Amino acid sequence: MPLTRKAYRAAILHSIADPAEVGIEASYEYFEDGLLVVDNGQISALGHARELLASLPADIEITHYQDALITPGFIDTHIHLPQTGMVGAYGEQLLDWLNTYTFPCESQFADRAHAEEVAEIFIKELLRNGTTTALVFGSVHPQSVNAFFAAAEKLDLRMIAGKVMMDRNAPDYLTDTAESSYLESKALIERWHGKGRLHYAVTPRFAPTSTPEQLTLAGQLLGEYPDLYMQTHISENLQEVEWVKELFPERKGYLDVYDHYQLLGERSVFAHGVHLCDDECARLAQTGSAVAFCPTSNLFLGSGLFNLPMAEKHKLNVGLGTDVGGGTSFSLLQTLNEAYKVMQLQGARLSPFKSLYLATLGGARALRLEERIGTLQPGTDADFLVLDYNATPLLGYRLKQSKSIAETLFVLMTLGDDRTVAQTYAAGNLVHQR
Known part of the structure; x- marks a missing residue:
């Protein structure tokens, strides 16, 4: 060369x-x-x-x-590839929004040609908006991740993605099983993780859509491949937090579910965290886990306001996420515009230099990639x-x-x-x- x-x-x-x-x-x-x-x-x-x-x-x-x-x-620490076609969907909060819009949209990714078409559009949008690295949710279908990684590899992009693991509380047409999610994830890891600038993330959607068996196998994958990522959602919406308590009454709280199944760690990124308490922030920081702050999505879905000062108090790594399609823009500049307002509503200030940090080096630290990017x-x-x-x-x-x-x-x-x-x-x- x-x-x-x-x-x-x-x-x-x-x-x-x-x-x-x-x-x-x-x-x-x-x-x-x-x-x-x-x-x-x-x-x-x-x-x-x-x-x-x-x-x-x-x-x-x-x-x-x-x-x-x-x-x-820019580094986007939380975004959904299969929701590109439903960004800006009207009128619901999280759980109804998933059932009304998200699941039907994600079902289209059973078709490989559709997955490849959307992957190209999605990557073009990221780059048009200046996002050079993203932590990406695929759909439950392995072809969503294959299509995304193939498109990213052609451009030598540093990207992280994973197949959603979801074996309950979702439509039949969109669920896998504990065993199939483990085997399909493992095949994707073997094919893509560490290839060029690509990395794999074990991706249980969120605690309510995974059985204890599936969460156990997600933790097992992390043990088998030490430098994998893990991404999921936490404490986004108050109804969701209550639902988790009903589904896992034996656990102390939402974070404790993930902790029990050994999903916390240096490369674990939890999206939203709007309703975390002090103890949960401390535990996330102690385990080296990170939170993705998604202001446009949290405002759009009426989820609440992320407490950045509390995260800072615990020295918790925080990155920024657009969370398309709950978020309404691929632009991290627009996401920072909303982040500023989220802080204003809590009587706190977000300096432009803290904003720059969140969109670049903060995201890199959340992903443990600060030696390479950010x-x-x-x-x-x-x-x-x-x-x-x-x-x-x-x-x-x-x-x-x-x-x-x-x-x-x-x-x-x-x-x-x-x-x-x-x-x-x-x-x-x-x-x-x-």
């Missing part, structure tokens, strides 16, 4: 730590006129253009962006975005009034969406051009 070395010059910003732990000023690096050097899909240098230019060979290709900001690629540190994968300050007339006009990078960042997160993402790079390759 010939060496491919390229450089990109623009304003550059990335998180280097959690503002809740080190304070805002120490949490990021900003280069007003910065240079990012990429060698063979990895970042090899980052710094001020004036300092780095002299060290580069004369013939290197330098792309210079005006009125733009380079950031790390920052622009030399040695990490070259997954990055070019955000256009003039993406819309209003955005261009508003940013001309900006007096600081904090203000610019906040305006991008409030007024920005897929139009703001001019280019998306994954492993140094241009994978989206607006």
Whole structure:
């Protein structure tokens, strides 16, 4: 392979730590006129253009962006591939919404051609919105995951996904069995986990749709393959929390169900967590588990407000999730717009630098991938975005009034969406051009 070395010059910003732990000023690096050097899909240098230019060979290709900001690629820690076709479905809260819209939509993934078509649309949407890594729920059908991984592999994307395990409390046309879910998951793990930049996640939908036998086998899979992920839902909706108590009366609470079946751990990500208590946050943090904060979905389905300050108090890893189709946008910029409002409603503030952290390095830490993605540190994968300050007339006009990078960042997160993402790079390759 010939060496491919390229450089990109623009304003550059990335998180280097959690503002809740080190304070805002120490949490990021900003280069007003910065240079990012990429060698063979990895970042090899980052710094001020004036300092780095002299060290580069004369013939290197330098792309210079005006009125733009380079950031790390966004990381979505909770999203559903098979719900792409029902995003924006009217009028229900979680449990009715699942039965009315979600299950019928997911049933279409029994058809391999349908799965392949939606996987292409889904990945294009992720990249258009600047999402370079996502933790993805498939449907109960293995072909949903095969289709997604095949499409992601072609573009050398770092993606994590799993087949839903669901053997009760769902329509007959959409359930597997404890045994079939174990065998199908195992076959997918053998085929895809660790191939290129792909990883597998054991995916029980949520406690109410899995029998104790199925949850036992989910835990067994995690024991058999030590670096697997686990993803599921927790404490999203008050009715759901009560239902779990009825189904598992012998357990202390919702989290204790998963804990009992050995599903907590360093690569376990629990979506929502809106109604977690202090003890549950402490236990999640103690086991190295993470929560995916899904503000657009929590507001859209009327589920409640995630208590980020409580999670921070326990040093619990938190990533951001769009949760399409409960969430209404693939855009993590729009998701941060809603996250800010969720904090406002609780009398708390969400600084633009904490927002940047959640969408990048925070997500990478939740997924234990901070050595590879989430920052622009030399040695990490070259997954990055070019955000256009003039993406819309209003955005261009508003940013001309900006007096600081904090203000610019906040305006991008409030007024920005897929139009703001001019280019998306994954492993140094241009994978989206607006």
